[in-house]
């Protein structure tokens with residue numbers, strides 16, 4: 309288990325500031341939800357934490373270690389997993405191969421040139437049990453390119469879980485899922501919760517009330533309210549800036 | 557059973573039998589042609605590791621054939637003739653060249669990668685033309701060739717033929733194993749979706765660079781053997797047109813199918829030879845022929861030999 313600390317993160321695209329002095333601290337076993345209107349800078353923040361984008365200033369600490377300058381792959385090796393808001397999988401790989409290669413990254417060297425990787429039972433077992441966990445086991449042999457949108461969302465999560473993260477960044481995992489699929493996914497995430505700390509970007513307030521210990525409300529790149537889900541809901545600024553807007 | 561293994565067994569069986577069949581029709585000329593095709597196939601299979609599996613379209617791969625050939629030729633000129641020592645020198649020189657050019661080129665991808673590999677290839681070509689002591693533009697005829705433990709079995713009879721065939725087989729087998737290994741899987745993942753591969757924990761550029769080094773060293777070895785066969789080197793080996801030929805071979809044969817590279821190489825060598833014997837401007841016919849081939853044999857020659865249901869799996 310891990311902790312994640314974000315200290316005074318700033319990021320601009322030209323004149324557009326997408327992160328303003330963002331500081332968030334997430335302790336062991338905590339689920340922290342990040343909410344905010346479209347374009348608030350939620351995905352951009354996830355990109356900076358995972359290393360896809362570099363902040364202009366500020367620091368990111370995983371387990372107290374400064375990872376701000378680390379490459380994306382090293383952050384993953386250090387235990388930081390993530391999912392993408394826009395599904396990102398390996399289209400020509402089957403669901404099983406997608407998860408198996410994610411597991412491979414965390415079990416020994418990948419500089420092995422001779423043995424048939426598809427026959428490594430240890431990797432395939434992790435892959436299959438992860439697919440089982442998200443409910444995709446019966447689709448294991450299907451190429452990702454042929455999976456439905458909902459299935460891809462689940463595969464996206466399975467890939468991240470197969471890499472055995474110590475901390476998980478989830479960017480709108482429920483986006484585009486049907487009602488029953490969402491319910492199943494919330495159930496799965498609440499199972500993980502407690503053993504896997506996470507930063508969850510989500511629009512669905514029901515899900516947030518079920519999953520999150522604490523919430524930050526991001527507007528125009530700035531955290532304008534934070535606290536427990538109830539506190540944030542009660543926060544007037546929040547109601548005006550976000551919840552009210554949603555109700556309208 | 558993997559159908560491609562059956563095709564490979566047939567191909568290699570035929571190549572193995574050739575030295576026994578050719579004397580029956582009485583042609584040393586044909587065996588030279590087959591060696592030429594096999595050398596082309598070795599370089600093409602190595603390029604296919606980059607293009608077919610790694611999605612890295614290099615337009616400078618023939619430069620490594622040239623570097624390998626010149627490393628060998630220069631070593632021979634300076635009295636080194638032990639094949640193992642020559643191999644070591646070739647691997648070291650091509651590997652080092654690839655480390656520099658790949659290290660720079662792999663900061664980019666797609667069209668930019670293609671442009672930078674093209675530029676490096678041309679730089680190497682011009683470097684070779686400037687080697688005045690070793691023939692410059694005109695190339696260099698070699699008066700001494702490689703020996704094995706002091707014996708010259710590789711200089712006459714079927715010794716060289718079998719060495720080239722053995723190297724072709726080793727290349728085929730090696731790339732086959734690599735493509736299915738952990739490493740090969742990461743390489744394919746990086747071709748499919750580099751951003752995702754990175755977020756799975758793989759430093760994509762490092763994996764690509766290793767593939768680039770392996771491919772360059774194999775191409776270098778085909779250069780070494782080419783010297784032994786042609787007894788001559790020239791900078792023309794390294795031109796970008798040669799690199800283009802290699803791409804044609806693997807696209808024609810079928811990407812990520814080693815058998816395709818062999819078939820493609822034979823097809824090209826035979827067509828060149830046959831057309832070339834009829835008309836001087838054979839490339840006028842060669843061009844349209846290629847267009848037709850690519851249109852009608854989509855997925856490559858090797859896919860024409862594959863049953864319908866089995867298509868689409870690249871390993």
Ligand SMILES: Nc1ncnc2c1ncn2[C@@H]1O[C@H](COP(=O)(O)OP(=O)(O)OP(=O)(O)O)[C@@H](O)[C@H]1O
Pocket residue numbers: 321324326344345346347348349350351352353393
């Ligand atoms: N690479 C970029 N260059 C310029 N502007 C960008 C870039 N990426 C994002 N933006 C802008 O930054 C702002 C924040 O985008 P971001 O994707 O972080 O929003 P978000 O909170 O995730 O929104 P959503 O809820 O729609 O996913 C948007 O105005 C977006 O247009």
Ligand SMILES: [Mg+2]
Pocket residue numbers: 350351352393
């Ligand atoms: Mg977003």
